[in-house]
Amino acid sequence: MGDHYDSLEIRNPALRESEQTAALHGAIAHAMTAPGWAAHLKGIDPKSVTSRAALAKLPVLRKSDIADLQKASPPFGGLNVTPPGKAKRLLMSPGPIYEPEGGDAGNWGAARACFAAGFRSGDIVHNAFSYHLTPGAFMLESGAHALGCAVIPGGVGNTEQQLDAIAHYKPVGYVGTPDFLKILLDTAAKTGKDASSIKRALVSGAALPGSLRDELRSRGVAVVQCYATAELGIVAYESEAMQGMIVNENLILEIVRPGTGEPVAEGEVGEIVVTSFNLDYPMIRLATGDLSALLPGVSPCGRTNIRIKGWMGRADQTAKIKGMFVHPKQVAEVGQRHPELSRLRLVVGREAEQDTMTLLAESASSDAALAAAAADTLQSVTKLKGNVMLVKPGSLPNDGKVIADERPVG
Numbered sequence: 097m098g099d100h101y102d103s104l105e106i107r108n109p110a111l112r113e114s115e116q117t118a119a120l121h122g123a124i125a126h127a128m129t130a131p132g133w134a135a136h137l138k139g140i141d142p143k144s145v146t147s148r149a150a151l152a153k154l155p156v157l158r159k160s161d162i163a164d165l166q167k168a169s170p171p172f173g174g175l176n177v178t179p180p181g182k183a184k185r186l187l188m189s190p191g192p193i194y195e196p197e198g199g200d201a202g203n204w205g206a207a208r209a210c211f212a213a214g215f216r217s218g219d220i221v222h223n224a225f226s227y228h229l230t231p232g233a234f235m236l237e238s239g240a241h242a243l244g245c246a247v248i249p250g251g252v253g254n255t256e257q258q259l260d261a262i263a264h265y266k267p268v269g270y271v272g273t274p275d276f277l278k279i280l281l282d283t284a285a286k287t288g289k290d291a292s293s294i295k296r297a298l299v300s301g302a303a304l305p306g307s308l309r310d311e312l313r314s315r316g317v318a319v320v321q322c323y324a325t326a327e328l329g330i331v332a333y334e335s336e337a338m339q340g341m342i343v344n345e346n347l348i349l350e351i352v353r354p355g356t357g358e359p360v361a362e363g364e365v366g367e368i369v370v371t372s373f374n375l376d377y378p379m380i381r382l383a384t385g386d387l388s389a390l391l392p393g394v395s396p397c398g399r400t401n402i403r404i405k406g407w408m409g410r411a412d413q414t415a416k417i418k419g420m421f422v423h424p425k426q427v428a429e430v431g432q433r434h435p436e437l438s439r440l441r442l443v444v445g446r447e448a449e450q451d452t453m454t455l456l457a458e459s460a461s462s463d464a465a466l467a468a469a470a471a472d473t474l475q476s477v478t479k480l481k482g483n484v485m486l487v488k489p490g491s492l493p494n495d496g497k498v499i500a501d502e503r504p505v506g
Contacts, residue, residue: 101211104345105399112401113148116348119373120145124154127378132165132174137380148359152350156357156369156383159327160412163191172196178376188229189326195231198376204231204329205344206239209322212335212342212397213298215269217244222262222294224250224272224280225301231326232301236271239330245269255279259289266293274299274308274319281315292316298333300324303407323386323407327379328370332404340391340403347372349402350381351390354411354498355424356432357381365389365496367411368404385412387496413499415444417451418480424498426477427455433473436461439492442482446503453482458489 100106107115125142127133136157145151165173171180171194180186183196197204215221221240225233227249237247248265250258250272259280270277277297284291297312297319304321312319322333323341331349332341343349350359351366360366368386372379388404395403414423427442437457445452455474459466463486471484 099398101208105208105342105401107400109394109400109402112345117147117151120147120151120348120371123371123373123378124380126177126375127380130174130177130378132169132172132176133378133380135174148348148350151348151371151381152352152357152359154357154381156352156381157379158383159193159325159385162327163193166194170194172377175379176377183376185231185234187231187234187326189231193326195326196377197231197234198374200376201234201238202242203346203372203374203376204235204238204324205346206235206330207242208239208344209298209330209333210236210239210243210245210269210271212333212399213269213320214296214318214336215240215243215245215298219243219245219269220248220265220267221245221269221271222248222250222258222265222267224252224258224270224276227251232324235324235329236298236300240269240271252276255283256287256289259284259287259291262293263290266290268293268295270294270297270299270317272297272299273302274304274312274321275302277312277317277319278308281312281317298322321406323388323404325370325382325384327377327382328372328384329374331368331370331384332406335395335397335399337395337397339395341406342395342397342399342403343401345401346374349404351388351404352383353428354387354413354496355426355428357383358428362390362392363494365408365494367496383411385410387411389494389496408496411496413497413501415442415499415501417444417453417478420478420480422453422478422480422499427498429477430455430470430473431457434466434470436466437470437486438489439494441492441497442499444499444501444503451503453478453480455482455484456487456492457484458492459486460489462486 185197227233320334387408391403
């Protein structure tokens with residue numbers, strides 16, 4: 097395998113783009129054989145979707161809507177091509193949201209992330225993700241098995257019992273949350289149990305601040321992280337370069353303006369939207385609700401796919417103002433009706449025991465008439481009165497935040 101899992105990781109970016117977009121229409125046509133996707137993509141001709149630009153015109157499916165679809169049409173909202181009885185596992189995540197695991201564990205794309213973390217054939221890997229209903233443990237286990245690693249199914253809890261297994265089997269690798277890895281190492285130090293065999297870790301499911309990564313490194317464990325969802329598997333992963341997360345080869349990732357399906361420019365923070373090529377449980381423009389941004393260039397490790405900065409917060413910034421819910425998509429609609437405006441930020445405040453809202457809008461113009469027109473649109477869209485303040489282009493933070501709720505708490 098060398099330094100990379102396979103040649104797909106080091107393809108010419110133009111070749112990757114050509115091959116993936118050429119497969120789009122077939123993936124969409126296959127998805128539309130499922131009733132849920134047929135309804136969601138009604139009127140779409142799959143043959144017309146042969147580019148990123150054409151893909152960007154399709155409606156997004158919000159992860160937050162999947163639970164409602166599943167209640168109306170159990171068990172998977174009609175989004176599954178493979179029948180439940182033909183799945184390998186039937187899983188359940190908090191929400192609750194239900195997911196099938198199909199027959200091809202490669203759909204989760206975990207082997208690439210495990211390889212980039214340094215796992216190799218013959219390694220023993222301790223898996224501390226939960227094996228109870230949720231897919232995380234099975235997802236990472238599939239990647240380790242694909243590489244020829246043995247897996248200790250540690251799960252969560254029972255810290256000292258897990259340490260007994262670690263001391264006995266001496267795994268070189270760890271998959272799980274970074275928090276629990278620290279707990280294992282702390283407990284090992286207190287009890288005198290040996291966890292020194294663990295040298296490499298692939299973590300997910302919790303934040304990995306630089307201070308924690310540095311502490312774990314000082315204790316002999318090289319840690320990289322990956323970003324995953326139950327519906328998509330491993331979306332992106334770090335390599336030893338640790339300069340952003342490299343997007344997986346089995347999907348197409350877009351960064352869109354929160355509340356819309358419109359792709360943003362490279363470097364702009366927005367919502368992660370993903371299209372997968374999973375034949376059992378396809379996802380076409382799934383809006384994950386997570387924020388990130390595209391990084392320029394390619395990773396120094398030689399992998400040539402696009403990179404994201406990693407998880408940068410949540411895109412769902414819905415706020416209740418004067419008893420009315422205001423959503424990011426409503427703020428985006430104001431911008432769509434006034435193309436002279438670029439980045440928007442609705443600031444929610446509190447004055448004289450009343451909710452207030454002020455729309456900060458980047459604009460090259462300082463025309464009072466434009467501000468007044470935008471204020472009228474804001475009221476029309478949200479059914480609430482608010483002020484509009486025009487600000488200089490580039491003056492608002494590039495953090496993906498569309499609604500900033502600054503009301504005091506308590």
